[in-house]
Amino acid sequence: MLKNDLFLRAARGEATERTPVWLMRQAGRILPEYRALRGRLSGFKELVETPALAAEVTIQPIDALDVDAAIIFSDILVVPDAMGLPYEMVEARGPLFPNVIKSAADVEKLRIPDPEEGLGYVLEALRITKKALNGRVPLIGFAGAPWTILAYMVEGHGSKTFSKARGMLYREPALAHQLLAKITATTIAYLKAQVAAGAQVVQVFDSWAGILPPDHYREFSTRYITEITEALAPLVPVTVFAKGAWWAVEDFAATSCRTIGLDWNQDPAQVRLQAGNKTLQGNLDPCALYGTPEQVKAATETMLRKFAGGPHIANLGHGVYPDTNPDNVRVFVDTVKAWRG
Numbered sequence: 001m002l003k004n005d006l007f008l009r010a011a012r013g014e015a016t017e018r019t020p021v022w023l024m025r026q027a028g029r030i031l032p033e034y035r036a037l038r039g040r041l042s043g044f045k046e047l048v049e050t051p052a053l054a055a056e057v058t059i060q061p062i063d064a065l066d067v068d069a070a071i072i073f074s075d076i077l078v079v080p081d082a083m084g085l086p087y088e089m090v091e092a093r094g095p096l097f098p099n100v101i102k103s104a105a106d107v108e109k110l111r112i113p114d115p116e117e118g119l120g121y122v123l124e125a126l127r128i129t130k131k132a133l134n135g136r137v138p139l140i141g142f143a144g145a146p147w148t149i150l151a152y153m154v155e156g157h158g159s160k161t162f163s164k165a166r167g168m169l170y171r172e173p174a175l176a177h178q179l180l181a182k183i184t185a186t187t188i189a190y191l192k193a194q195v196a197a198g199a200q201v202v203q204v205f206d207s208w209a210g211i212l213p214p215d216h217y218r219e220f221s222t223r224y225i226t227e228i229t230e231a232l233a234p235l236v237p238v239t240v241f242a243k244g245a246w247w248a249v250e251d252f253a254a255t256s257c258r259t260i261g262l263d264w265n266q267d268p269a270q271v272r273l274q275a276g277n278k279t280l281q282g283n284l285d286p287c288a289l290y291g292t293p294e295q296v297k298a299a300t301e302t303m304l305r306k307f308a309g310g311p312h313i314a315n316l317g318h319g320v321y322p323d324t325n326p327d328n329v330r331v332f333v334d335t336v337k338a339w340r341g
């Protein structure tokens with residue numbers, strides 16, 4: 001039994017006494033207790049791949065920030081890793097894939113892993129977290145959208161343009177579809193296993209959605225996200241967060257996802273008109289948290305006002321930035337909790 005089910009009810013589209021709140025990237029570098037634990041380890045991968053530690057940092061923001069949901073501490077890049085394309089997390093630089101996908105033979109070699117074998121450490125972290133949470137708040141599972149995962153697999157690292165990945169869609173569309181189909185099959189099995197391990201909502205992150213033109217987005221991304229939502233929606237509410245893809249809202253509204261995530265470039269009132277009865281999640285600019293406490297409160301209230309008229313889960317428009325003062329995150333959370341719009 002959940003002691004606080006506000007997030008879950010809002011994610012199902014039900015009315016709630018107040019707006020629930022959590023933050024993308026709430027576990028991690030903003031918290032001193034995370035940095036202390038992380039400092040004792042060899043690196044990010046050790047933390048992600050040690051279930052008891054991943055569970056511990058998942059729960060840190062529940063204690064420190066009093067948010068209404070936990071999100072499993074992991075990364076979208078565990079999926080390519082399990083498919084046979086390992087990543088390294090280079091300190092202060094980000095992810096790096098020593099091998100990248102260049103040819104049909106490379107795609108051929110990728111596995112569609114059994115989640116318990118390839119990603120058992122995430123599933124174990126979910127089981128430990130679920131038990132330790134003891135019903136305090138719901139637990140969110142997640143994965144990257146196939147397009148965003150392809151972007152990393154082809155590019156090999158973060159990029160301003162992702163021009164190799166975008167180029168592939170023009171040069172070798174059939175190969176891109178083969179790769180996307182394999183990632184999609186892996187992701188569906190993985191998210192279903194996350195649900196079996198205790199995830200009560202799943203979120204699909206299409207972080208690099210906004211770099212595609214809308215027609216390519218429909219062909220190479222929406223289609224695969226739709227497959228994922230169709231497979232998961234009978235089990236748990238699904239959230240789709242496609243950063244920068246403001247033109248995709250109506251397409252997502254036609255899928256069986258339950259919640260649509262908004263980044264800070266989107267106008268909540270306009271999205272409301274396009275999104276039917278979906279729950280909306282977002283969308284404070286992470287930079288708003290650099291203000292004074294009074295400024296944070298005012299920006300949060302302005303944001304809340306814009307979401308009036310339907311179910312809302314308060315969040316930022318993307319992950320919280322690592323140099324954000326946790327005290328300001330608490331102001332954000334407390335302002336949402338006090339709001340009766």
Ligand SMILES: O=C(O)CCc1c2[nH]c(c1CC(=O)O)Cc1[nH]c(c(CC(=O)O)c1CCC(=O)O)Cc1[nH]c(c(CC(=O)O)c1CCC(=O)O)Cc1[nH]c(c(CCC(=O)O)c1CC(=O)O)C2
Pocket residue numbers: 023024025026027028029030038044058071072073074075076077089093094095142157158159205206207319322
């Ligand atoms: O810029 C790039 O290309 C790579 C970014 C990057 C990734 N993992 C990474 C890094 C390095 C870094 O953040 O410094 C490496 C990474 N992943 C994570 C952390 C923790 C933190 O940010 O402090 C870190 C940095 C960890 C550290 O250095 O100790 C954890 C993570 N990644 C992710 C999530 C899910 C979420 O966002 O809530 C979560 C869990 C959050 C939680 O439990 O509260 C998902 C993720 N990872 C990643 C992406 C792609 C988009 C992006 O953020 O640029 C996305 C999806 C997204 O946020 O849109 C890739």
